[in-house]
Amino acid sequence: MALDDVVTGDASKRKLTGYWLIAPGAIWLALFFLIPFYSLVSTSLYDPDGSVLTGYSMSWHFGNFVDAFDQYKGQLWRSLWYAGVATLLCLAIGYVLAYAIAFKAGRWKNLMLVLVIAPFFTSFLLRTLSWKLILADDGFVVNSLQAVHLLGANDRLLATPFAVIAGLTYNFLPFMVLPLYASLEKIDIRLIEASSDLYASPIRGFFKVTFPLSMPGVVAGTLLTFIPAAGDYINAQLLGSPNTRMVGNVIQSLFTTQGDYAAAGAMSVTLMVIIVAAVLVYVRTSGTEDLV
Template identity: 80%
Template structure:
């Protein structure tokens, strides 16, 4: 006759703990595999490319010999397009902020039953190609277009003045193409604000401007930070707008990287410049988020 030995938990009347299930790990496995395959592996390849021996070529092959001088060489040769890209991206982000905040505020508090329609109109450009949208701006800002004609009549532009192949055209294209990335986070943040708080500021004798900066702006700050990040980061690496709306004098760092990879076949310089751009953006984003007081968004 066998005896069953009681466990301490059974003696105390406590049910045994169920075994930890692996369901959660199985659920994140597809995402982890996707991230590893399409982010970690390409990122490792980019790091290796940035450390190639620049003496190599497509024909003779490259060897990864930890050539850190590629970074200093790339920064020395291409610092102007890098600074230009950051300047264009910052200008486009500020314009998107100015235009997008008014639009998001109107949709959140003033649109009423037209709110859904206006949101659809905001995202409607995404249903057409990025390339087609940029080419449309090339037609709008053409030398024989109505915008240039009006500006020449108003003496804003000279008789032979133009908008294409200028920084204005590139920044205008960036602003238009990335405006929805600013509007949607701002709307999501503003829509959560209880409008009674805004009304309370006026009841406490605050002017509309003072009430905005004391109530609306602080409460919408998470959307502001998210919108600026979603706008600035892709704008800094964009090359389509500078390619189609600018000239060689408006080349951005994305154009340089594309040319190094596809035309010059200088993979070492292209990889090093890509890593420099990534590092600069990460550092800027880190300090921006810290200074804005929204570390929880990181």
């Protein structure tokens, strides 16, 4: 057998091995993303005159998107606003925490990382209900704020935008901290020391060295926080009021209560398209090539 034939055979085997390795992931993606996505898009194009009782038929009714957006655009923009504010709060809080763990924690680093992910050991629903108790009208927080006259006697925190954003911030904070920590921990400390040797102040050194080098973690963390927060409905359901309903609440109600599958599918696809477009623009303009 010629040497070229042996080399060609080895290359073919390696190529087939690569296909076999990615096959489980490809099958998983097809079963749990592509097929449900196709079903969702099909649902968004159902005949709007159908119902759960009479059934739906595929009519390619693109007007569902216009009708759903006109009716629920307030909840849609509110969801993006709440998610954006919660993401910025997570970034501010999470960066300080991740920086402290990466550079200041010393031998307590592993313990602090465990404490960051400790909330995941309990139910998402239970964590949100805990905030309902913390922000209750007769709770310690409200009573303390009323005592120092930061809240009026009849003011409240529960069932307000503040409560919803606070719940989103708390629940999704670990998604911000972990990517930031992973990015900060890879920074060579000698680069930070070099900025001091070149007479940069600590603040200038941070914005010129530390923050730019941590941008992959910032981008990953903001995406992991913003995307699920925009589609969340638990926090608005438990901590908010009808005036703080998010698009997730609308979609959940349309699917499970009203049975308006066409409008629910249209709103789901609309939210998905807006988020994907925003993510593409954000990643392209963020200045990090690791995620592009």
